Amino acid sequence: MQFTIVTLFPEFFDSALGCGLMAKASESGLVSFAFKNPREHTTDRHHTVDDRPYGGGPGMVMMADPLAKTLGSIQASSGKPGRILMMAPKGRPFTQAMARELAQEESVTIICGRYEGFDARLEELFSIEPVSIGDYVLNGGETAALSVIEATSRLVPGYMGHEDSGEEESFSAGLLEYPHYTRPDVYEGLAVPDVLKSGDHKRIAEWRREQALKITLHSRPDILQEAPLSSNDLEILKK
Ligand code: SAM
Known part of the structure:
Protein backbone atom coordinates (compact mmCIF):
# COMPACT_ATOMS: atom_id res chain seq x y z
CA MET A 1 0.00 0.00 0.00
CA ARG A 154 -1.55 -2.55 10.75
CA LEU A 155 -4.68 -3.81 9.01
CA VAL A 156 -2.85 -4.49 5.74
CA PRO A 157 -2.57 -8.30 5.52
CA GLY A 158 0.91 -9.41 6.59
CA TYR A 159 1.66 -6.34 8.73
CA MET A 160 1.03 -8.01 12.08
CA GLY A 161 2.67 -11.28 13.03
CA HIS A 162 -0.61 -13.09 13.70
CA GLU A 163 -3.20 -12.38 11.05
CA ASP A 164 -5.92 -12.53 13.71
CA SER A 165 -4.18 -9.99 15.99
CA GLY A 166 -6.50 -7.27 14.76
CA GLU A 167 -9.67 -9.33 15.02
CA GLU A 168 -10.11 -9.17 18.79
CA GLU A 169 -8.86 -5.66 19.31
CA SER A 170 -10.88 -2.72 20.53
CA PHE A 171 -13.53 -1.55 18.02
CA SER A 172 -13.15 -4.63 15.80
CA ALA A 173 -16.41 -6.19 17.03
CA GLY A 174 -17.91 -2.90 18.13
CA LEU A 175 -16.58 -3.30 21.68
CA LEU A 176 -13.51 -2.23 23.65
CA GLU A 177 -11.05 -4.99 24.37
CA TYR A 178 -11.06 -7.20 27.49
CA PRO A 179 -8.19 -6.78 30.02
CA HIS A 180 -4.86 -8.59 29.53
CA TYR A 181 -2.53 -10.08 32.14
CA THR A 182 0.95 -11.57 31.97
CA ARG A 183 3.47 -12.96 34.44
CA PRO A 184 3.92 -12.82 37.40
CA ASP A 185 0.78 -14.54 38.60
CA VAL A 186 0.59 -12.26 41.66
CA TYR A 187 1.87 -8.70 41.52
CA GLU A 188 1.74 -6.39 44.53
CA GLY A 189 -0.84 -8.69 46.05
CA LEU A 190 -3.03 -8.63 42.92
CA ALA A 191 -3.68 -12.05 41.37
CA VAL A 192 -4.46 -12.89 37.76
CA PRO A 193 -8.12 -14.03 37.47
CA ASP A 194 -8.25 -17.84 37.93
CA VAL A 195 -10.29 -18.40 34.79
CA LEU A 196 -7.37 -17.23 32.61
CA LYS A 197 -5.20 -20.02 34.06
CA SER A 198 -7.90 -22.69 33.77
CA GLY A 199 -7.03 -23.78 30.24
CA ASP A 200 -10.80 -23.88 29.57
CA HIS A 201 -11.01 -21.92 26.30
CA LYS A 202 -14.78 -21.68 26.32
CA ARG A 203 -14.87 -20.18 29.82
CA ILE A 204 -11.99 -17.86 28.95
CA ALA A 205 -13.84 -16.61 25.85
CA GLU A 206 -17.02 -16.07 27.92
CA TRP A 207 -15.10 -14.19 30.62
CA ARG A 208 -13.38 -12.01 28.04
CA ARG A 209 -16.68 -11.20 26.32
CA GLU A 210 -18.23 -10.24 29.66
CA GLN A 211 -15.27 -8.01 30.52
CA ALA A 212 -15.33 -6.37 27.08
CA LEU A 213 -19.05 -5.65 27.46
CA LYS A 214 -18.61 -4.17 30.95
CA ILE A 215 -15.62 -2.04 29.96
CA THR A 216 -17.46 -0.73 26.90
CA LEU A 217 -20.58 0.04 28.95
CA HIS A 218 -18.45 1.88 31.47
CA SER A 219 -16.13 3.81 29.14
CA ARG A 220 -17.95 4.10 25.80
CA PRO A 221 -21.69 3.47 26.15
CA ASP A 222 -22.11 5.36 22.85
CA ILE A 223 -20.47 2.60 20.79
CA LEU A 224 -22.60 -0.11 22.38
CA GLN A 225 -25.59 1.24 20.40
CA GLU A 226 -23.94 0.03 17.18
CA ALA A 227 -22.39 -3.20 18.48
CA PRO A 228 -23.90 -6.51 17.39
CA LEU A 229 -25.14 -7.93 20.74
CA SER A 230 -26.60 -11.34 21.53
CA SER A 231 -29.43 -11.89 24.04
CA ASN A 232 -26.78 -13.23 26.43
CA ASP A 233 -24.77 -10.00 26.00
CA LEU A 234 -27.89 -7.99 26.85
CA GLU A 235 -28.40 -10.08 30.02
CA ILE A 236 -24.80 -9.37 31.07
CA LEU A 237 -25.26 -5.66 30.48
CA LYS A 238 -28.43 -5.61 32.63
CA LYS A 239 -26.58 -7.04 35.67
N1 SAM B 1 -8.09 26.69 12.20
C1 SAM B 1 -8.34 25.28 12.20
C2 SAM B 1 -9.66 24.98 12.90
O1 SAM B 1 -10.00 25.70 13.83
O2 SAM B 1 -10.33 24.00 12.52
C3 SAM B 1 -7.23 24.53 12.92
C4 SAM B 1 -5.93 24.55 12.19
S1 SAM B 1 -4.68 23.59 12.97
C5 SAM B 1 -3.85 24.76 13.97
C6 SAM B 1 -3.55 23.26 11.69
C7 SAM B 1 -3.72 21.94 10.99
O3 SAM B 1 -3.59 20.88 11.91
C8 SAM B 1 -5.05 21.71 10.31
O4 SAM B 1 -5.10 22.33 9.05
C9 SAM B 1 -5.10 20.19 10.20
O5 SAM B 1 -4.38 19.73 9.08
C10 SAM B 1 -4.35 19.77 11.46
N2 SAM B 1 -5.25 19.35 12.55
C11 SAM B 1 -5.44 19.99 13.72
N3 SAM B 1 -6.30 19.34 14.49
C12 SAM B 1 -6.68 18.23 13.81
C13 SAM B 1 -7.57 17.17 14.08
N4 SAM B 1 -8.25 17.09 15.22
N5 SAM B 1 -7.72 16.20 13.14
C14 SAM B 1 -7.06 16.26 11.97
N6 SAM B 1 -6.19 17.27 11.66
C15 SAM B 1 -6.01 18.25 12.56
Missing part, protein backbone atom coordinates in the same frame (compact mmCIF):
# COMPACT_ATOMS: atom_id res chain seq x y z
CA GLN A 2 1.38 3.40 -0.98
CA PHE A 3 0.96 6.50 1.20
CA THR A 4 1.78 9.86 -0.34
CA ILE A 5 2.05 12.54 2.32
CA VAL A 6 1.77 16.21 1.46
CA THR A 7 3.57 18.09 4.22
CA LEU A 8 5.74 21.11 4.94
CA PHE A 9 7.64 18.91 7.43
CA PRO A 10 8.59 15.56 5.87
CA GLU A 11 11.26 15.11 8.56
CA PHE A 12 8.46 14.87 11.12
CA PHE A 13 7.81 11.30 9.95
CA ASP A 14 11.38 9.97 10.07
CA SER A 15 11.48 8.25 13.43
CA ALA A 16 7.79 7.32 13.61
CA LEU A 17 7.86 5.46 10.30
CA GLY A 18 11.42 4.21 10.70
CA CYS A 19 11.05 1.93 13.71
CA GLY A 20 9.25 -1.20 14.92
CA LEU A 21 6.68 -3.01 12.81
CA MET A 22 6.32 -0.03 10.48
CA ALA A 23 10.01 -0.19 9.55
CA LYS A 24 9.68 -3.93 8.87
CA ALA A 25 6.56 -3.39 6.78
CA SER A 26 8.24 -0.77 4.66
CA GLU A 27 11.44 -2.82 4.28
CA SER A 28 9.36 -5.72 2.99
CA GLY A 29 7.44 -3.42 0.62
CA LEU A 30 4.09 -4.03 2.29
CA VAL A 31 3.73 -0.27 2.77
CA SER A 32 5.65 2.54 1.11
CA PHE A 33 5.85 6.27 1.67
CA ALA A 34 6.43 9.25 -0.58
CA PHE A 35 6.64 12.82 0.68
CA LYS A 36 5.67 15.89 -1.30
CA ASN A 37 6.45 19.33 0.01
CA PRO A 38 4.25 22.17 -1.32
CA ARG A 39 7.24 24.52 -0.93
CA GLU A 40 8.68 22.82 -4.00
CA HIS A 41 5.75 24.17 -5.99
CA THR A 42 6.27 27.85 -5.21
CA THR A 43 7.83 30.45 -7.46
CA ASP A 44 9.05 33.15 -5.07
CA ARG A 45 12.44 33.38 -3.42
CA HIS A 46 11.08 32.52 0.05
CA HIS A 47 9.03 29.53 -1.11
CA THR A 48 5.94 31.05 0.45
CA VAL A 49 3.02 28.68 1.02
CA ASP A 50 0.80 30.83 3.29
CA ASP A 51 -0.87 34.22 3.27
CA ARG A 52 -3.18 36.33 5.44
CA PRO A 53 -6.86 35.40 5.61
CA TYR A 54 -9.40 37.43 3.63
CA GLY A 55 -11.77 39.04 6.10
CA GLY A 56 -9.02 39.45 8.67
CA GLY A 57 -8.41 37.51 11.83
CA PRO A 58 -5.43 35.81 13.39
CA GLY A 59 -3.01 33.41 11.73
CA MET A 60 -2.18 32.53 8.17
CA VAL A 61 -3.87 30.31 5.59
CA MET A 62 -2.22 27.73 3.31
CA MET A 63 -2.55 29.06 -0.25
CA ALA A 64 -4.42 26.95 -2.78
CA ASP A 65 -1.83 27.14 -5.57
CA PRO A 66 1.19 25.30 -4.04
CA LEU A 67 -1.14 22.58 -2.76
CA ALA A 68 -3.01 22.30 -6.07
CA LYS A 69 0.28 22.03 -7.96
CA THR A 70 1.51 19.40 -5.49
CA LEU A 71 -1.64 17.32 -5.98
CA GLY A 72 -1.40 17.85 -9.73
CA SER A 73 2.18 16.56 -9.73
CA ILE A 74 1.17 13.47 -7.73
CA GLN A 75 -1.62 12.76 -10.22
CA ALA A 76 0.76 13.28 -13.14
CA SER A 77 3.62 11.18 -11.76
CA SER A 78 1.79 8.22 -10.26
CA GLY A 79 -1.51 8.48 -12.08
CA LYS A 80 -2.99 6.99 -8.93
CA PRO A 81 -3.14 9.29 -5.89
CA GLY A 82 -5.97 7.07 -4.61
CA ARG A 83 -8.29 8.62 -2.07
CA ILE A 84 -7.12 12.08 -1.05
CA LEU A 85 -7.55 12.76 2.66
CA MET A 86 -7.16 16.21 4.15
CA MET A 87 -6.40 16.28 7.85
CA ALA A 88 -8.83 18.78 9.38
CA PRO A 89 -10.73 19.15 12.68
CA LYS A 90 -13.95 19.68 10.67
CA GLY A 91 -13.53 16.30 8.93
CA ARG A 92 -15.24 12.93 9.16
CA PRO A 93 -14.16 11.33 12.44
CA PHE A 94 -11.42 8.76 11.80
CA THR A 95 -12.43 5.34 13.17
CA GLN A 96 -11.32 1.73 13.04
CA ALA A 97 -14.00 1.20 10.38
CA MET A 98 -12.40 3.87 8.22
CA ALA A 99 -8.95 2.33 8.82
CA ARG A 100 -10.38 -0.99 7.56
CA GLU A 101 -11.79 0.78 4.51
CA LEU A 102 -8.47 2.48 3.72
CA ALA A 103 -6.47 -0.72 4.19
CA GLN A 104 -8.24 -2.06 1.08
CA GLU A 105 -6.83 0.76 -1.06
CA GLU A 106 -3.74 0.51 -3.22
CA SER A 107 -2.77 4.12 -2.52
CA VAL A 108 -3.88 6.98 -0.32
CA THR A 109 -2.74 10.61 -0.34
CA ILE A 110 -2.81 12.54 2.92
CA ILE A 111 -2.58 16.34 3.07
CA CYS A 112 -1.27 17.80 6.31
CA GLY A 113 -2.29 21.34 7.17
CA ARG A 114 -0.46 23.98 9.17
CA TYR A 115 -1.36 27.51 10.29
CA GLU A 116 -5.16 28.08 10.25
CA GLY A 117 -5.67 25.44 7.59
CA PHE A 118 -6.31 25.53 3.85
CA ASP A 119 -7.79 27.92 1.31
CA ALA A 120 -11.31 26.48 0.99
CA ARG A 121 -11.14 26.43 -2.81
CA LEU A 122 -8.79 23.45 -2.73
CA GLU A 123 -11.75 21.25 -1.83
CA GLU A 124 -13.68 22.58 -4.83
CA LEU A 125 -10.85 21.79 -7.21
CA PHE A 126 -10.09 18.24 -6.07
CA SER A 127 -12.09 15.38 -4.70
CA ILE A 128 -10.83 15.61 -1.15
CA GLU A 129 -12.11 13.97 2.04
CA PRO A 130 -11.56 15.99 5.22
CA VAL A 131 -10.73 13.65 8.11
CA SER A 132 -10.46 14.46 11.82
CA ILE A 133 -8.72 12.36 14.45
CA GLY A 134 -10.69 13.92 17.31
CA ASP A 135 -12.37 16.92 18.80
CA TYR A 136 -9.27 18.92 19.57
CA VAL A 137 -6.88 21.11 17.61
CA LEU A 138 -3.28 20.12 16.84
CA ASN A 139 -0.51 22.39 15.53
CA GLY A 140 -0.44 20.50 12.26
CA GLY A 141 -1.82 17.58 10.31
CA GLU A 142 1.33 15.47 10.61
CA THR A 143 0.39 13.96 13.98
CA ALA A 144 -3.08 13.24 12.64
CA ALA A 145 -1.67 11.69 9.45
CA LEU A 146 0.57 9.41 11.50
CA SER A 147 -2.49 8.10 13.36
CA VAL A 148 -4.25 7.36 10.09
CA ILE A 149 -1.15 5.73 8.58
CA GLU A 150 -0.48 3.54 11.61
CA ALA A 151 -4.05 2.42 12.24
CA THR A 152 -4.47 1.64 8.53
CA SER A 153 -1.12 -0.06 7.91
